[in-house]
């Protein structure tokens with residue numbers, strides 16, 4: 356089933372991002388399905404990170420719309436009309452909500468639209484313990500529980516309850532990423548692969564509806580890559596969180612993605628299931644930097660793709 360067509364959670368429409376004279380993303384449209392693992396792939400400089408930065412509110416796109424739906428909203432399209440009438444960038448309905456991410460700053464994309472992300476370069480608090488990193492990620496909920504006062508310090512019951520829940524959530528995710536034994540160690544002391552998994556655990560502590568992962572397998576060895584695949588599949592299965600990832604490691608992309616979007620020079624050149632993408636001559640040509648179709652056919656034969 357092509358959930359990205361039938362049950363989209365994210366719709367990117369005519370997204371364009373210019374940096375001065377450079378067009379990093381050019382009129383890009385694609386959808387991500389609810390509960391799907393969607394991979395954005397493409398050669399270096401294709402515009403993948405720029406798309407991520409637009410989806411997560413770090414960049415305001417030059418043009419285009421990025422709509423995210425929550426809850427039981429039947430379809431994005433049914434609700435997009437009313438949303439565009441509001442300048443604030445989101446509208447809540449009885450059966451869900453729609454957020455126009457291109458209008459929201461990054462902290463609101465994270466807090467209200469519940470889009471979490473990790474970065475190409477790990478951004479943990481290296482001096483804090485592993486557990487503290489997961490508690491800091493839940494800071495907003497705890498501040499609410501303290502009524503934004505010293506309520507937390509003097510131990511208001513509501514705060515104590517929220518604090519307990521935050522620790523329980525942190526421990527749950529530490530178990531999932533197999534790092535309970537390292538809970539009290541500084542995050543910076545962990546091996547690289549463990550830091551990558553801790554970043555994912557931290558993102559999951561904010562209970563996202565969309566988890567955006569920027570090259571989660573970068574720098575991992577094959578065993579760690581396989582563990583990452585298992586972790587992402589179990590996140591999807593247990594929480595239903597939709598995942599959008601940028602990845603160069605094809606063993607990750609082809610094994611776990613439901614849907615692959617391919618960019619080249621800021622333009623979408625393919626969009627489909629991993630099987631469709633793997634055998635698409637345009638994709639192979641883009642990766643190999645080959646323009647001539649006959650040559651592509653020859654390479655496909657040599658590599659033995661079906």
Ligand SMILES: Nc1ncnc2c1ncn2[C@@H]1O[C@H](COP(=O)(O)OP(=O)(O)OP(=O)(O)O)[C@@H](O)[C@H]1O
Pocket residue numbers: 374377378379397398399400401402403404405406
């Ligand atoms: N903040 C910026 N200012 C100017 N140019 C930028 C900026 N961010 C990205 N670019 C340019 O936009 C183009 C797309 O870059 P982007 O990082 O999105 O590609 P990418 O597909 O993520 O590449 P990689 O796989 O190497 O990470 C590149 O030419 C890059 O130099």
